[in-house]
Structure formats: structure tokens, C-alpha cells
Amino acid sequence: MTDTNQPLSKQCAYCHKLKPLAEFRRRTGKRSKGQSRRGACRECRKAREAGSAPALLRGMGAVSVSAVSAQTSEPGPAAASRRSPAPSAPAPAASKPPAPKTHLHSLPERSKEGKAATLTSAVKGKTRPRGAEQRRKAPQPFGPKPDPQDASSLIPSFKGMILMRGHSDKGRRWHQEIDLELAVTLVREHAAVVVNRRTIRRLYSNKDFRALILNRDNYTCHFCGLYGDTIDHLLPRAKGGHTTPDNCVCACNQCNQTKADQYVEEFMGR
Structure with a gap:
């Protein structure tokens, strides 16, 4: 189904009502395809963040708040006349509203504040072994810059090579790898200087x-x-x-x- 053929309304996962797509948040990640939206509508999200049970019950279509308040405020024959005449289906007590579904208990915990609190408690709950700070190696400071004429400060790579760089007659830069013996000779005979312990620089072009x-x-x-x-x-x-x-x-x-x-x-x- 393409984006143009998709419906412009969606059924809420909590109140089970068809509502326009603008009431739902867009999905992100692998499941974000076309006009895909999240399951909760705007009204259910606000009720979930506020944590109000009557609003959630109204969204689920269980018992309206107005009916519950009418039953509690009008006792006696008037309230009895409003109840269902069927004897097999007794009216629910005003003090005991119907128990919400299982997933309603987790709705307030899905809010951003609840997620942040859960993550914070999880981070704080991690324990580090003793002496972890002592085992951490301090960053090694860079040593002093070697003398440009000191060939003994050169340290070859694991291949036994030294990087030599320079510039051509037209000013273009070049570089190549040479062995340690040649690098030492060039430095001692004043054709190159030491840049660092693994690099030398040729002084002159041809x-x-x-x-x-x-x-x-x-x-x-x-x-x-x-x-x-x-x-x-x-x-x-x-x-x-x-x-x-x-x-x-x-x-x-x-x-x-x-x-x-x-x-x-x-x-x-x-």
C-alpha cells in the first residue's frame, strides 16, 4: 500500500476510536514507513502523562465519569430507577469502579519522566569493582620534541622503516618510507632533519x-x-x-x- 492509498484515520490502541492521523505521533526507526503512527492518540497520551484514572477509564469506554458521579450523588429511588431493570446484571458499586485492564497499570510508567527515572536508577545501580579508578592508566604525556639533528632519537616502525617527506621542484609534497640506516645517514650528513621519532624531512629539492x-x-x-x-x-x-x-x-x-x-x-x- 502506497502513501496515497493509506487511510487518513487510525484506531487508537487504548480508547479504540478512529481518529485522524494528526492525533498520533510519527514512528521512528525501522518501523517508520510512510504514514505510520504510534498507537496512542493525543487524548490518551495526555491522560497517561497526567496519570488520571477516570480519564483513562473514559478512554477505554468502561464507565463514564458522569454516570459514576450521578450514582454517587443521587442515592435512593431516583438512582434505583436509573439502574438497569435486568436482575441478572447488578449495577457496579459506586465505591468500586471496574478494575482497569492489565496494560493500564503500566501507562503512567511510560511517560518521559518515568523513563528518565528508570534510566537514572539503572545507572546508579551499577557497581564498579574496587580499585577500578586505580587500575585506569593515566594518559601518557608526549615526550619532549627531539633535536632536529639528533639521528639517535629515531624509532623505526614495526617494519623497520622511517617516513621521509619533502617537496618537489614545483612545490608538490611527497613522502616515502626508507630504512633506518639511510635515515640516520641523511640526518648526519645534513640532508634531512628529524621531525619526530618516526619521521624525517628532506631539506632540499633537486x-x-x-x-x-x-x-x-x-x-x-x-x-x-x-x-x-x-x-x-x-x-x-x-x-x-x-x-x-x-x-x-x-x-x-x-x-x-x-x-x-x-x-x-x-x-x-x-
Whole structure:
């Protein structure tokens, strides 16, 4: 049944009267489909929150309050004439109204105040074992920030790696994981700094590093003393050298090509 075909009225679960849907509250959760409403109408909800028994009895259609008051206020023959003439169905006593149904006893307890009181009592009723506060570990404060040049403060991950980050020539950020030994070498040879115990930061991009070495050596070849515009590794990369300020020097193109992967002593002593 679609929303357009659903009835515009609903039977109350308490007073069993057909009333418009505006008198009922919308359902929420999994049962909220289309024009679904809750079971109690507005009048029954007010009677339930107020906790008045006559209003509830009137809603259930048991005995009207006016009939009960008339029987109590008019004793004698006038009250007897108003009673039912059938001898087999005696009229109920004024002092003992008909007992409400079983679910009426729980109606006042369903109010918001009753729910809040029940939840509060349930929370207060929970008992914690002794020493629970003592067993709680206090939050560990962060340690002091390590020295940017202290490579001994690095702690690798469970894979034995250190995170290295930097930026490209165009300013784009990048990051990669390297082993602990390489991270220590880069920090000691002034190519990177320690950010935290698991991260280092590369100081120079490729373009910035080239300009740094050439300006530091004043565009002078480290081997022949002539004009140089290239960068050479003192310890060749093929033999474990890295691109760091301590391992790179300015060199001319001829010396750079001739030295190749030789050690400095081999190249200068030939």
C-alpha cells in the first residue's frame, strides 16, 4: 500500500476510536514507513502523562465519569430507577469502579519522566569493582620534541622503516618510507632533519640542492680548480654514497666524466 492509498484515520490502541492521523505521533526507526503512527492518540497520551484514572477509564469506554458521579450523588429511588431493570446484571458499586485492564497499570510508567527515572536508577545501580579508578592508566604525556639533528632519537616502525617527506621542484609534497640506516645517514650528513621519532624531512629539492652546492663551491671544480657546473659524489653512489651536502662537490664536466665511480684517492693519484 502506497502513501496515497493509506487511510487518513487510525484506531487508537487504548480508547479504540478512529481518529485522524494528526492525533498520533510519527514512528521512528525501522518501523517508520510512510504514514505510520504510534498507537496512542493525543487524548490518551495526555491522560497517561497526567496519570488520571477516570480519564483513562473514559478512554477505554468502561464507565463514564458522569454516570459514576450521578450514582454517587443521587442515592435512593431516583438512582434505583436509573439502574438497569435486568436482575441478572447488578449495577457496579459506586465505591468500586471496574478494575482497569492489565496494560493500564503500566501507562503512567511510560511517560518521559518515568523513563528518565528508570534510566537514572539503572545507572546508579551499577557497581564498579574496587580499585577500578586505580587500575585506569593515566594518559601518557608526549615526550619532549627531539633535536632536529639528533639521528639517535629515531624509532623505526614495526617494519623497520622511517617516513621521509619533502617537496618537489614545483612545490608538490611527497613522502616515502626508507630504512633506518639511510635515515640516520641523511640526518648526519645534513640532508634531512628529524621531525619526530618516526619521521624525517628532506631539506632540499633537486633544483635547490644543485644551486646550494654550486654556490657553496663558487662554481669551482673540486679536482682541477677550473670552472665547474656539475655535481659529483665524493663517495660514488655505486659504492654506497648518497646525495647529501657532505658527500657532493662542484666539478667540471671533464673531471666528472673521468672520475666516474672511482674513489677520490684513486682518481687524484693516477
